[in-house]
Amino acid sequence: MLRIAVAKGRLLDSFLGLLEQAGFECGAVAQASRKLVIDVDRANLRFILAKPADVPTYVEYGAADLGVVGKDILVESDKNVAELVDLKYGLCRLVVAVPKASGISKVQELDFNSRVASKYPRTAEEFFNSRGIQVEIIPLAGSIELGPMVGLSEAIVDITETGRTLAENGLVVIETIMQSTARLVANRISLKTQREAIAALAGALERVI
Ligand code: PRP
Numbered sequence: 333m334l335r336i337a338v339a340k341g342r343l344l345d346s347f348l349g350l351l352e353q354a355g356f357e358c359g360a361v362a363q364a365s366r367k368l369v370i371d372v373d374r375a376n377l378r379f380i381l382a383k384p385a386d387v388p389t390y391v392e393y394g395a396a397d398l399g400v401v402g403k404d405i406l407v408e409s410d411k412n413v414a415e416l417v418d419l420k421y422g423l424c425r426l427v428v429a430v431p432k433a434s435g436i437s438k439v440q441e442l443d444f445n446s447r448v449a450s451k452y453p454r455t456a457e458e459f460f461n462s463r464g465i466q467v468e469i470i471p472l473a474g475s476i477e478l479g480p481m482v483g484l485s486e487a488i489v490d491i492t493e494t495g496r497t498l499a500e501n502g503l504v505v506i507e508t509i510m511q512s513t514a515r516l517v518a519n520r521i522s523l524k525t526q527r528e529a530i531a532a533l534a535g536a537l538e539r540v541i
């Protein structure tokens with residue numbers, strides 16, 4: 333049985349839909365609302381329902397053979413896992429945004445040592461370093477858009493999908509750092525020990541994408 337770490341929520345529904353198209357019927361997972369480990373014997377899959385940011389950790393340590401995680405989180409986590417398939421859903425952008433009222437239109441206009449709140453501190457730091465811009469990254473766990481509104485930071489680095497959260501909080505995008513979609517990743521040892529089962533699943537998913 334392949335163990336696969338996935339995050340609950342919208343991305344899980346998309347993944348279950350993809351699995352079904354690929355011939356792995358796993359509807360039982362959506363119904364088991366509070367369970368964290370769900371076996372689907374027919375598909376030979378064990379689902380491990382983790383927090384999104386923790387998925388690469390379960391896979392790196394071999395607590396899961398496979399994981400489904402956004403490219404944004406994968407880059408930020410910097411874990412040693414193998415990226416197998418771009419699942420092409422969950423499209424979003426990691427952006428730098430500032431209050432519209434600031435009048436700032438590009439990152440070069442940020443003041444020296446501006447504070448930047450983010451749930452992606454490593455990626456944000458690397459981005460500003462690569463541009464030679466000195467900022468102070470302030471790590472937060474969520475609701476990043478609050479940062480500039482309450483005077484915690486001058487800018488944010490966060491993901492945006494529809495753009496609604498930014499707009500409703502008076503923020504505008506001044507730079508796109510990366511685009512992200514969901515990825516199928518694997519533990520490097522499982523890739524060898526479970527080679528056939530992983531290849532069959534990854535191949536079936538690739539065919540329906
Ligand atoms: C994410 C992100 C934004 C929002 C963007 O938050 O951090 O807040 O979604 O979506 P939109 O562009 O469609 O409005 P998430 O739901 O992951 O919660 P969080 O704020 O706790 O990170």
